[in-house]
Amino acid sequence: MSEHTRRRIAVIGGGRSDEHDVSLASAAAAVRAVRANGHEVLALTVGRDGRWHGTGREALPTADAVRHLTRCDVALPLLHGVDGEDGAVAGLLTMLGVPFVGSPVRAGALAMDKWVTKLLAEAAGITTAPAVLVRPGDDVGEPPLDLPLVVKPTTGGSSNGVTRVAAAYAYGGAVETARAAGGDVLVESFVTGREVDIALFRDRDGLLRAGATLEIGVAADGVFDRDRKYDGTAAFTLPARVSPAEHAAVDRAARVLYAALGCSGVARFDFFVTAAGIVLNEVNTTPGFTEQSQVPRMYAAVGLPYEDLVAELVDAALAGWAVAEP
Incomplete structure (x- = not known):
């Protein structure tokens, strides 16, 4: 398909995890971007009870949801947390043969488990906290x-x-x-340092593209908690106030982890920058995705606004699927 082809794109939000509402916000923003890019949208929601709902919030039998998905050119799943980001939705879409934006089962499952991520990072020479x-x-x-x-x-x-x-x-x-x-x-x-995040995605030409680094201003107790993430009080600095050497260390570690985990789509890598070097905090393979979320801000800061980012991710998913198909 050319980039000007009108596509039918499924955007999936909600989910059974405690990040249900965050996912709904991400999905709503993506729906707006897909429509602005001139494509047809199939908006699907997974309820807190695991049941599927359609564009008009009507309940859908699972078989109907599957039928709708298989009629789409590509899916954009934005299910944060367990039963979504952990590879569950990637497995479903893979089994259905529907191209999708985001990481495959392995990467989602590995990154979702912070203990396993630590073991893998340490094996790759990336420092984590004891x-x-x-x-x-x-x-x-x-x-x-x-x-x-x-x-x-x-x-x-x-x-x-x-x-x-x-x-x-x-x-x-x-x-x-x-x-x-x-x-x-x-x-x-507890790690004393500045939290500095970076995001990566592989585009349709195979180039791994980074957004600007983002530094999070944390509270006096040093914890970036749920309230501050979503109440608008968090202070973000883009690009992060890091030295060229610190930036290079963060960028290199993120690229190593993207490859080691087997990521696809966009992933966010969170680090602490300390006097002794960088320390990995965690990896998010389905990060928050509203226009004001960290990852879209990172890419907007390097000249890729939200609607264009969504278009790039969709094109990359379709290109990657075509390569993977026999």
């Missing part, structure tokens, strides 16, 4: 690392279930908070 994994049923006694700590679920996003622990008595409660938002719990040493 950490301990606490599984369901494990005894929760004294903090396993020196304070302060950050306690969070190994899966999920939007800072759900994340607690900074500065006193030993608060550790047990923090673990329970994390368990309520996920299953396994990651206990990490």
Whole structure:
């Protein structure tokens, strides 16, 4: 297809995770961009109960949702969190033979598990914070690392279930908070540094393209929590205030991880820049995607506005699918 061909594009939002509302906002923004680019939109929503709904919010039997998807040229799934970003929706679309924007099953599953991401990053020579994994049923006694700590679920996003622990008595409660938002719990040493993020996507010509680095101004406790992510009070600096050497280190580490995880589409890589070097925080293979979200801001800062970014991602998905097909 040429870039001027009118396409039928499915945009999928919602989902069963605790990021349902964030996903709806991402999907609504993408729908506007797809329409502005002159394409037909099939807007599908996965309810909190896992049921599918159509453009008019009418309930759809799963078989009907599948039939609609298979009539589309390409899908843009924006299901953040578990049962979406973790490879679930990528697996569904792959089985249906529908080209899609975003990472395949392996990359989504690996990046979604913060413990596994740490193991892979360390094996690739990328520093992460010292950490301990606490599984369901494990005894929760004294903090396993020196304070302060950050306690969070190994899966999920939007800072759900994340607690900074500065006193030993608060550790047990923090673990329970994390368990309520996920299953396994990651206990990490608190990293003192500036959070600097970078995003990458591979375009239709195979070029890996980076957005501007973005620095997040955090609260006094050093935690970028859910409220500050979405209430408009977060301070973003683009490009991040980093030296050429720090920028090069962040860019290189992100490219190594993009390849090692097997990412496709756009992915965001979050780092801490410290006096001793860069430290990986996490990887997001389906990051927030409204016009005001971090990733679109990163690309707008290098001359790729939101509607053009959506068009590039769709074209790249179709080109990549054509290469992969026999």
